[in-house]
Amino acid sequence: MLQLNGLTKVYNTGDKALSDVTLSIPDGQVVALIGPSGAGKSTLIRCVNRLVEPTSGEALLDDINITTLGSGGLRKARRKMGMIFQEYALVERLTVMENVLSGRLGYVGFWRSLFRKFPQKDVDEAYRLLDRVGLLAMVDKRADELSGGQRQRVGIARALIQNPSLLLVDEPTASLDPKTSRQIMRLIVELCEERGLSAIINIHDVALAQMFVQRVIGLETGKVVFDGAPTELTPEVLTQIYGEEDWEATIEKVDDDAEEAV
Amino acid sequence: MSVALEAKLGQAWKKPHFIKNPAWRWALILGSIAYFAAAWSGIDINFGRIARGWERGWQFISAFGDPDFTSRWDDIYKGIYESVVMTIASTVVGIAISIPIALGAARNIAPLPVYLVCRAVIAVSRALNEIIVAIILVAILGFGPLAGFITLSFATIGFLAKLLAEDIENMSKSQAEAIKSTGASWTQWINFGVQPQVMPRLIGLSMYRLDINFRESAVLGLVGAGGIGGTLNTAFSRYEFDTVAAILLIIIVTVMFLEYLSGIIRARIQ
Ligand SMILES: Nc1ncnc2c1ncn2[C@@H]1O[C@H](COP(=O)(O)OP(=O)(O)O)[C@@H](O)[C@H]1O
Ligand SMILES: [Mg+2]
Numbered sequence: 001m002l003q004l005n006g007l008t009k010v011y012n013t014g015d016k017a018l019s020d021v022t023l024s025i026p027d028g029q030v031v032a033l034i035g036p037s038g039a040g041k042s043t044l045i046r047c048v049n050r051l052v053e054p055t056s057g058e059a060l061l062d063d064i065n066i067t068t069l070g071s072g073g074l075r076k077a078r079r080k081m082g083m084i085f086q087e088y089a090l091v092e093r094l095t096v097m098e099n100v101l102s103g104r105l106g107y108v109g110f111w112r113s114l115f116r117k118f119p120q121k122d123v124d125e126a127y128r129l130l131d132r133v134g135l136l137a138m139v140d141k142r143a144d145e146l147s148g149g150q151r152q153r154v155g156i157a158r159a160l161i162q163n164p165s166l167l168l169v170d171e172p173t174a175s176l177d178p179k180t181s182r183q184i185m186r187l188i189v190e191l192c193e194e195r196g197l198s199a200i201i202n203i204h205d206v207a208l209a210q211m212f213v214q215r216v217i218g219l220e221t222g223k224v225v226f227d228g229a230p231t232e233l234t235p236e237v238l239t240q241i242y243g244e245e246d247w248e249a250t251i252e253k254v255d256d257d258a259e260e261a262v
Numbered sequence: 263m264s265v266a267l268e269a270k271l272g273q274a275w276k277k278p279h280f281i282k283n284p285a286w287r288w289a290l291i292l293g294s295i296a297y298f299a300a301a302w303s304g305i306d307i308n309f310g311r312i313a314r315g316w317e318r319g320w321q322f323i324s325a326f327g328d329p330d331f332t333s334r335w336d337d338i339y340k341g342i343y344e345s346v347v348m349t350i351a352s353t354v355v356g357i358a359i360s361i362p363i364a365l366g367a368a369r370n371i372a373p374l375p376v377y378l379v380c381r382a383v384i385a386v387s388r389a390l391n392e393i394i395v396a397i398i399l400v401a402i403l404g405f406g407p408l409a410g411f412i413t414l415s416f417a418t419i420g421f422l423a424k425l426l427a428e429d430i431e432n433m434s435k436s437q438a439e440a441i442k443s444t445g446a447s448w449t450q451w452i453n454f455g456v457q458p459q460v461m462p463r464l465i466g467l468s469m470y471r472l473d474i475n476f477r478e479s480a481v482l483g484l485v486g487a488g489g490i491g492g493t494l495n496t497a498f499s500r501y502e503f504d505t506v507a508a509i510l511l512i513i514i515v516t517v518m519f520l521e522y523l524s525g526i527i528r529a530r531i532q
Contacts, residue, residue, distance in 0.1 A: 049443055078445035089440035093458040102454050106445025113450050155440075162444055 001026050002048070002166055002198060007057035009043050009222075017043040019222040020057070027165070030192050030199045032209035032230075035219035036242050041202040044219070045168040048200075049081045050074060061166060079106035082159030084188070086171040088151040090143040090158075097139045099154050100126040103161035122161070129157040133187065149180040153187070160191060167192065167199035173208065181205070185212050206233065206250050322503045329511055330504035334497065338509060341493035342516075344407045345479040348489050352411050353472045356418025361464075363419060364426035365452070371430060380423070387420025392478055396487040407488030414475045414482070421474070425467050426460065433459040462531050469524035473517060480513055 002025040009018040017040040025031055033041050046052035048059050050066060058067040066077050082103070090099045104122045105113055112118060130136045133153035143151060152172060159167060169188060173181035185201075189212045192199050203209045209216055210230040218226030218233075218241040226237050235247040281287045331338065366372045366380030392413055399409035433456060441455030483491015490509060497505040 051439055051443060075445040075447065078443055081443070083440065083443040085436055085440060087436055089434075089436040091437045091441065091454060091458050092434075093461070094454070098454070102441055102446070103444050105441065105447070105450045105454065110447060110449050110453075113446075114453055158440075158444070168443075 001062060002200075003060040004048070005058050005060070007044070007047055007059060008055050009040070009047055009052060010055045017222050018047065018054070021219075021222070021224055022057075023217065023224060023227065025166075025198050025200065027198055028192070028196045029215060030189055030201065030213050031215045031217055032213040033200055033202045033217050033219060034204065034206055034209055034241065037204065038221075039219040039241075040222040041219055042170050043222075045083075045170055045200055045202060048166075048168060049078050049083060051083075075106055079162055080165050082162045082164035082167045084152070084155050084159050084167065084169040084172050086174045088148070088155045088175075090146075090151055090154055092142070092144040094143060095139070096130070096135065096141050096143060096146070096154050097123075097126060099143050100130060100157045100161055103158040106162065125161055126157070129160055130154075132191075133157050148176050149184065152176065152184050156184075156188060156191065160195070165197060167197055167201075169199055169201040171202050171204065173203065173205065181208060182211070189213070206238065322506070325503035325507040326511070328504060329508035330502070331508045334493070334502070334505045334508075337493045337496070338490075338505070338512070341483070341490035341509070342512060345476065345483075345489035345491075348407045348410045348414065348479050349472065349476040352414035353418060353468065353475050355411075356415040356471070356475075357422060357468050359415070360419050360422035360426060363423040364430060365456075367423055367427035368430035370433075370435070371456070380427075384420050384424050384427075387416055388424065390416075392417050392482065393485060396482045396485050400486045405486040405488070410479060410482045410487035410489055413487060414478060417478070418471050418475065422467055422471055426464055429460045429463040430456060462528075465531050466524070466528050469520070469527060473520045473524065476516060476520065477513070 004021055004023050007018055007021040008016075010016050021044060033044065035041055043052055047054040048061075048066065050069075054067060058065050060066065061077060061080060064073075064077060066074070069077055091102065094102070098116065101116070101118050101122060104118055108118060108122070127136065127139075130139060133156055135150060135153055135157070138146065138150065138154075143154060146154065155172075167188070172188060173184055176184060185203075185208055188199065188201065191197070201209070201213065210233065213230060216226065216228065216230050216233060217224060218237065220241050225240055226233070238247040238250065239245070279287060281290065363380045363383055366376045367384055369377055372380065395416060396409055396413040399412055403409045403412075437459060438451065438455035441451050446454060479489040480491045480494065483489040483493065484495050486492065490513065494506060494509050497503075497509065
């Protein structure tokens with residue numbers, strides 16, 4: 001379970017990106033975090049794994065206060081939080097296998113990782129995950145030879161091989177076409193179900209969020225302004241989050257045509 | 263159609279001047295012309311001296327038609343051998359020292375105190391010209407390739423650490439962050455998140471520096487720091503232009519070979 005208490009971030013440019021965010025996410029729950037660009041969505045999930053240091057407040061994962069951990073403790077805590085990025089953030093010049101195995105770096109020693117001698121059970125798990133995301137044939141390709149959708153699948157495998165209890169997902173579909181976007185969202189949500197993971201998924205596509213998650217949190221200039229079921233997202237709520245617009249078309253039930261999951 | 267648009271239509275468009283103030287612009291243009299005119303008239307050409315030098319220059323050039331590799335072969339061989347050893351050793355040692363300094367000199371990796379120290383090392387290395395360092399070291403250590411070796415290692419640090427640090431500063435932050443977010447240690451983070459991003463540049467720069475060090479080693483011999491330069495200097499002072507030609511040809515061929523080699527290697531690592 002993830003618990004945020006009064007989490008606040010003021011960047012040293014003076015931007016108050018998060019102000020006093022308090023929320024809790026029980027095990028196994030997948031949450032969509034919506035809000036306009038600049039609302040603080042990325043800052044929120046980065047404060048959780050401390051790629052960004054929160055200014056005040058605390059974040060607790062399974063009752064461990066992440067905010068006060070020293071560097072060794074933080075490394076251990078990060079192993080429990082898999083992160084998936086908007087621009088995939090694969091190390092481009094490494095192979096698909098190396099990228100996936102890099103998710104095990106928190107568990108193996110330096111020399112083993114330097115010579116790429118990962119334990120066989122890690123390698124087997126990497127094969128299993130690559131098979132699950134449909135990329136078993138790509139093991140020895142370099143990451144920069146893959147398409148966007150394929151890269152994001154590698155990113156998902158890298159996060160999952162950490163054996164996390166929480167996924168932090170930052171706009172996973174923002175660089176993808178609509179069809180691939182749905183496939184990737186479906187894959188993430190399915191994998192969370194299979195493994196009982198909780199997840200925070202930053203997303204600006206409201207319709208896509210409504211399609212896949214049980215709970216939506218709306219963020220606006222660093223504050224939580226909505227927290228509820230996807231069906232509760234009314235035009236009034238969207239106006240509060242994003243400002244005045246005609247929201248009827250966005251909310252209209254997008255019929256979920258069956259696509260094959262590649 | 264708006265009034266603002268109406269007023270614009272039919273007007274020619276010109277790119278705005280780089281220097282907006284016309285007074286400054288013309289002052290700069292006229293100033294530059296005056297400077298070049300003064301500089302040109304200041305060149306003092308002594309035609310008599312050129313005519314006398316021409317003959318010796320021609321002897322030198324014609325020696326390339328008939329280079330003499332044999333009569334001083336032992337000296338040439340010893341010089342080349344020393345230069346090659348000096349070049350390879352100083353490049354390897356220089357690179358080995360440059361890498362940690364480059365990591366320290368990259369602002370996005372190193373904390374401020376480390377950054378300042380490493381930048382200072384680079385600045386000192388770059389400020390001191392190879393010849394000056396070599397003269398000082400020859401004075402301290404005596405004639406021979408040890409002085410040349412240390413000089414070139416030192417110069418390699420300034421060159422390689424600076425350019426590598428710049429490449430590290432330009433790396434993709436998100437790729438490095440992704441590795442950090444897995445719980446990797448600092449060394450693992452460097453190895454997985456940073457190294458793959460800068461490796462092609464590191465190899466390219468190292469090859470280029472090998473090439474520079476070889477050419478420098480030929481110059482350092484002139485001040486007594488060992489290598490083929492010493493042999494070259496001796497041949498010059500004896501007016502043995504055919505031996506000089508032979509040595510220069512060997513240097514040119516070696517540099518061309520290094521160029522070819524680095525082309526192959528760089529094509530393979532991209
Ligand atoms: N590294 C940074 N330094 C300074 N300000 C930042 C930084 N990152 C984000 N911000 C600011 O914080 C606010 C929230 O940004 P962000 O968390 O990226 O929002 P979102 O992901 O919702 O688009 C914005 O106003 C942004 O300008
Ligand atoms: Mg963002």
